[in-house]
Amino acid sequence: MVEFKPKLSLSALDLAACVYELQKALPARVNGVQALHSRSFSLELYVPNSGARSLVLDARGFMFLTDASTKRVVASQLALSCARLKGLWLRSASQLDFDRVVTLEFSEDYKLVFELVGKGNIVLLKEGRVVSALNYFRVKDRVVEPGSEYTPPPPRGVDLGVSVELKGETLLQALVHAYNCPAELMAEALFRVGVEPSLSPGSVDGDTVGRVKGVCAEIIGGVRGGMLEPNLVFSDGEAVDVHPILFKHQGLRVELRPSFSSAVAEYYEPALKRLLSEEAVEELSGRAKRLLTSAAKSRQAAQESAEKAEALRSMAEVLSQNPLLFELALRAARNKSAAEVSSLMEPLGLNVGEVNGISLVLSFGSASFRFDPRRSAYDNLGSLYDEVKSLRRKHEEALRAAEELERQAKGVSVEADIERKRVLRLSVAHRKWFEKYRWFFTSANKLVIAGRDAQQNQAIVKRYAKQGYTALHADIQGAPLTLLMAESDDQSLYEAAQFAASYSRAWSAGLSAVDVFYADASSVSLQPPAGEYLPRGGVMFHEKNYVRGVTLELSVGFLAIEGEPRLNAWPSAAKVGYTCARIVPGEDDKDSVAKRLLKILRQAGGEYQEYALTLRVDELLPLIPGPSKIVEQT
Template sequence: MDPKRELTSVDLAALVGELGAYEGAKLDKAYLYGDDLVRLKMRDFDRGRIELILEVGEVKRAHTVAPERVPDAPGRPPQFAMMLRNRLSGADFAGVEQYEFDRILEFVFEREDGTTRLIVELFGQGNVAVTDGEYEVIDCLETVRLKSRTVVPGSRYEFPDSRLNPLTVSREAFDLEMEDSDTDVVRTLATQLNFGGLYAEEICTRAGIEKGMDIADADEDDYDRLYEAIERLALDLRNANFEPRLYLEDGEDGDDDDESARVVDATPFPLEEHAELAAEPYDSFLAALDDYFFRLELDDEEEPDPTTQKPDFGEEIAKYERIIDQQQGAIEGFEQQADELREQAELLYAEYGLVDDILSTIQDARAQDRPWDEIEARFEEGAERGIEAAEAVVGIDSSEGIVTVDIDGDRIDLVAHDGVEQNADRLYTEAKRVAEKKAGALAAIEDTREDLEDAKRRRDEWDADDEGDEEADDEEAEEKNWLEMPSIPIRENEPWFDRFRWFHTSDGYLVIGGRNADQNEDLVKKYLEPGDKVLHTQAHGGPVTVLKATDPSEASSSDIELPDSSIEEAAQFAVSYSSVWKDGRYAGDVYAVDSDQVTKTPESGEYLEKGGFAIRGDRTYHRDTPVGVAVGIQCEPYTRVIGGPPSAIEGQAETTIELEPGRYAQADTAKRLYRRFREQFADESFVRKIASPDRIQHFMPPGGSRIAEE
């Protein structure tokens, strides 16, 4: 069986209690690795150092880990981590809750200056949103803009639509959910009751019910046993009655002690569904999860190199096709449900007098303090006498104040204390909400179709690569393929010019540009040497760009003739990182002058702003210079992100992605690039260490961008 890579709703319900034991701990520091793993370092008076890991990428988890297992801190904390430190350093951990039965955890931290909430979404694309005490989003790893919900900085955090909580469901609601299903028992428990596949099967097994039994064949006794199994599970979770287990799949020879046994699951209590697997007991669920994900990572590292074995594209494509079928079915279900709700609302108006008679009778009786059972008995008597309004009443739920009526064969639940119009409006509103869920499902199906097309593209590329490999000569076969290396050594180097914008031309010359007025000032005053070229856009709002003839550590010389190709690349660099790109234009004019033509001394009667400079003499213009930026990952001689004109970067990086002006915010595009790079390297940890989204953003132009090929 495939190992678990995402925590279930049952797992999270069990975790809340154990994590709550750390209430009162102080948060020391926060870290962000890549764009999906947050580490919170805390200290507790009794327990000492506590390390909490929140991962929302391909693996989705939230648990404490042993201090010796935490990853090394990133060299440069990204903006998100700095924001967390500013808001949380010294804060008290005030508790954690699971949102309903969804895969969402809400961590609360208190400090004198206010409350901070970390809302961790362990479903779908995954996300961590940081909000204040009133749920206003400060920042988030992923921006969410759907018709059903929005999660963006500055807005109020919106939880997903509420789903039925099977741990608190009443027997009546349970029966209704089961009876509304048109599939088998286990699928109903998994989807309608929101248990998911594993625990739906576990409940069936504990209840002694055949999983594949059709709902239509289930009787009251079957419902009794299923509901009792759910109640026992809920009671164990509420009372923290845990016996955690880590499950392993037997090794190749079937021996439980075989070193080749692989971890496949960790659960808060023993599961009958895992009875055939080897199991290891733990004192706490947190400890079991720590060991599980640690060993899972080791097992993944021991897997055969995926670059030498062709992935099962057929299975992946079939999976996406199945998901699309399921999503299409859900959309059709939403359409049908919305239509039925609207039809019910219209029926209330069509039978206005009848419905009003029923509701008025109940409201008058309740105004006289008559009990619900007496009201129900009066309707039964009226039905026996053939009174139309009484015959329409098929049930009364006194606990909820709901009366169920049968109108033209449709059963409609009415809120007894409301009038006909209010009940109809409620049905119309519910129909609208269901229609919005359909819109969300339509967006999801488009994402799945993109995943399907991506899988087909990768299959075609793999097949093409196979053909190309067969034709490659021996010399090419000996070249080092960094993308396929399972482990790439880190060779870091922070040059003196790293605080500026920079790149090396295809001829090897350094180009540096200012990020702001202060840096423009420094470039002209401190780093401009004889022989250098200075370039600037004709448009206002661009960096001072210096094409260096020599390094500052070398003796300057005005005798060096800079190649035209380097000057052209420097011109493209100057226009790309200027307001030309920010304005969404694709070309602009750039002029170049020698270093001795640049001065900080203005003409008489003129004034130079900070970062400005004056030019003496003629300028050489590069008209209609096209914008162009590529961001890449360099593996030799150093491992780092680089960026600049494509013609220069492509020859120096192992892999590059070209950008063009677009509508996506700089931070969002940086995350997209990060994911692309992770997909391209077999060693994903290498990308995480040297190419965080913040580091990628360091080399991107100001303003909106998009990937050129998209």
């Protein structure tokens, strides 16, 4: 087994699978563009007959199609430029040879090129010329600048069909260096052929190298043709890699997923959430700093206006107490006699500046005022007092502006602090194995888990179903396999049944109650009896008992796992956790219910208040089974 390193970027093989799945979803209309962070954005798509999807492009190394909605987090010039794609149709997706370069073609001759070479880049083209890009550069063989004709990056290695001399310390290194083929694929091909990757290149004959290349080509062709087995690779309970096919050489535990995009999303989205929060903190902190800088400038302006107003007021008092001298000075200014003006004004403590037939500038301290010698002393004093009033208004306005900016900065700083805590929560939370499923603890502190999809339903049966546990399923097509992982009692059984019922299709159908059947978990399997058919992803109950008329109702709130707070939903029959609200099937869409629940949770107070402030709507959405109604908040 070769040394394992967690995947930090999708390979060319991964991109081939991404392109295959994306192409199957096209054409799709672009409904919007959202900047997720400084090096990624998502195209919000509408796929006919399928609905809304998001295509995430991250130049750090990831691309996938997801059902999750995305929101703008940061400002991005590239995303702003790509806003012109809104309303256009995404018609096709293609991979450049077998390189890590994907081209998306839109109507009106627009293209978006996704390059995972070098530092990564995303380039928007119109009629083959660069409109905008994440990174602009000019090198010997390639230019990416606005208006330049687009040239794709050069291939990393030669085609698998070409024979070249192998150079390197090991056979794996030599093959990866020579051919345009990812290391993980080459390692898998060596494993399947039975060749040790650490051998020296010179110790392997050409026929063996040919067989290795043949396996690579076969795998590539299969992926391009849709022969996929999407999976996540786990180590110590954490997803550490993602593949479009089953790789045997790594020797780690794998879990299949329904699509490669869903596998990539599951692998990537936790890191994305942390990154989004980190960038949001940075943006909010910068915004708060800019607001405080503006507030300081406003306070400085207010101070200067106050000082000038005070100086001019003092000048006005001096001149008002000596109106005759002021009138004589104005007459001298009309005669352009600067010396005479100085002899009249300087004894009063006023400095004389410009003197001519139409202007007389007097100053007191650091403040000066321009008088009009053609007007009377009375009129000039009126203008001076008006200036004093104007400066005082400016002082008050600048102070109010400063206070408002400081208030805004304080609010933004609070937001940044909340985001900082959110980053910490996402970064250090110690997730338990059961949190990948739907879960809760009964009033008797017994763990109940339920599948989020058909694959998880089957995984629960394979790994955890055993004699003494109780398996449950709502008596309706489209329901999770639910497992009470302890000896059953009447109350725990009903709570588990309510959980199974609430997360079934009965909720979206608007039913208020549904029957739930159950059996000892040992009588549940993935194999139907002879002559019967079990749908793909289905689970077979070989015996059934019933809990009739189970009401659909969930409590939403907080609880702690080994001292760490968690947001969760559980059957309302269970008296556990800190309940903030109860929901039942209704007519309000999930998004609006999630937003209302978020406000309720943030107002809950108590020991979970700080945790509640770090929550977002997207963390509530998975807890809501479908259209709902909030019937009680506590």
